[in-house]
Amino acid sequence: MLPFDFDYYKPTSLKEAVDLYQYLDQHGKQPMFFSGGTELITLGRIDLAYTEAVIDIKGISECNVMQISADHLLLGSTLSLTKIEEANLFPLLTKTASEVADHTARGKITLGGNICAQIFYREAVLPFLLADSQVLIVGPDGKKMVPIHELFLEKLQLKKGEFLIQLATETRFISAPFYSFKRRQQWETGYPLITVAALKIGQEVRVAISGLCPFPFRSKELEASLNKRDLPVSSRIDEGLSKLPKPILDDVEGSANYRLFVLRNLLSDMLTALDRI
């Protein structure tokens, strides 16, 4: 139960959702899009989130799409992580998503909610960063398809009233060799100490990381170093580690130095696994 009241709306079309947001915003209701809703429910309970109007987008058919259409995989933002795992259309995503929260919670947590989350791990975005996916968004200016690298800078840079409809990924990326590993401080569920996801395209590896910085990222500089295949693995990693974005998280889950130690080992395991292929 949340300690404050709000109105609940469940639009069935994109236009209705966009119009509702604008209307409610103009009336000072601090509207919030609601997908799995777990963030409002858990953070609202402890006064870390607030709204007077919830717009539940799960009733919009475009947001529930899960299909391969021509040479693209389309995944709707309101699909639960469990649904995506059960269908297993993008094995790297299946593996990465299956480490988020726990199995039952993943029946409620959605793809779009995880990617747009305030809680900064946003692990489900990693496969899409690696696969150069496109994101389909809608807002007061209509629908737009944008490369994820233009819109996802630490988080999805949406303007007020815009929301994520779908992610489109070329099928050649969904079947590429991959590596995905989540290292936690302890136990087998919970937030990551470090999560590394990697795809191998041709002879090049691509790497995206959550839990190292207060945002998930893919770094071309890190990749360039890791792909210097004429150097020994340890030198490739040493060079890559000098090019990481900042700041490195330093908190109760793990000190910055410990995180870098764990990352070094994960990168080494990843290169060993993918160099062989």
Add this chain to the structure above:
Amino acid sequence: MKSHTITLSINGENRSVMVRSADTLLYVLRGKLGLTGAKPGCLNGDCGACTVNVEGWPMKSCLMLAVEADGKKVITIEGLENTPIQKAFVENFAFQCGYCTPGFIMNCHSLILKHPDADDHRIKEWLESNICRCTGYAEIESALKSVLRKK
């Protein structure tokens, strides 16, 4: 609309109930429908004590608004009668204080229906959603496996 009249199909019976938008399904089940089998634990999606079954899948009822469940099929521990998993919990001593038991049983019940041939990896993945403070994990796992193996 800060309050709504919703209809839930609970344990095979249609129940209409007036809820606030801000009420969780757990709160409505316990406080408004008198179904106190689903237990409040962390209220944060971590412990699984509140697990029920929504449209056949396990659901942490503290993570769902009651309005989201409008028109959906909900099964709570009160809706199970003499199911194999309940018997298996008794036979395998799979509870001590019993607080986590309804949640574990509802989770196990969904797994048995959805994946009757679940392998060890899947069993572990599903069971990790619930916490038993009395640490009866080995017995709970044996209870679940005894039902899955019989199938």
